[in-house]
Amino acid sequence: MLAGRHFILQNSLFIHNLGEPPIRRPNRAPPVAAKDGPRTNDEIRNAQIQLIDQHGVNLGPTETVVAVKMAMDAGMDLVEISPNNNPPVCKIMDYGKYKYSAQKKAAEARKKQKIVEIKEIKLRPMIDDHDYDVKMRAMLRFFEEGDKVKITLRYRGREMAHQEIGTKLLDKVKAAVADVAKVEQDARFEGRQVVMVLAPR
Structure with a gap:
């Protein structure tokens, strides 16, 4: 008898719970977007x-x-x-x-911003005077435009046995542009070539 009453009580509680409206969570307002510019x-x-x-x-x-x-x-x-x-x-x-x-004004400032590029100048240890002058003029123009210059000195065949010639050439280049450029990355070997990066002062 007690078991029957307990069963009826449980059923009545179950029916009562089903009849209750679901609990609603309060609606949250969407985040306010940040204002672009000063308050007015x-x-x-x-x-x-x-x-x-x-x-x-x-x-x-x-x-x-x-x-x-x-x-x-x-x-x-x-x-x-x-x-x-x-x-x-x-x-x-x-x-x-x-x-x-x-x-x-902001648009004009963006136009004036210079994007620094890295220009490459390729040299050979036994470069002749004419080619050297042409390369140096191009290098100076790059510095005037605010760009960096990557100098690639490539050795071929037996030239690897005379690396001091390439070293003297790079020293000559550094001295020639010392007033307008500085060494950003000193000369270092990458395979059979030496790479050096110069940046405008």
Whole structure:
């Protein structure tokens, strides 16, 4: 009899649990994307700021709501230019023009950035004077353009028995460009050739 009551009680608890609505976890708001650029207008958090008007005049500490209204009345924006100051420094300006100008300057700066390349000059231990002069002019032009130069001196056959000739040639090259270039990688053997890298000063 007791076993029967226990079975009925278990069944009633099981039915009760099935009838309960599922537990819902609270919805989490998606992460707020970081703002690209300075805070403007109502995004400025501080109640008071250091205000510079559209003419560059420092108006001193000003309530943010007042400064935003002044910017709106002038048809402009209130832009936070120094957020780490206490209070932060804000300026009334045309933010659209300011952002366009900043993007244009950044694009021009990227164009002016020089990508350093490594140019290769191949030499032979027994190079004649004409070829040497041609190679040196090319090397100096590379340095003027801001590029590095990899000098490859290749030995053939019996030339390996006279490595001092190649060493003197590399020393001659280093001395000739000493005013405009420095040794970044000293001469070292790679198989039957010697490699040296020079970089512009």
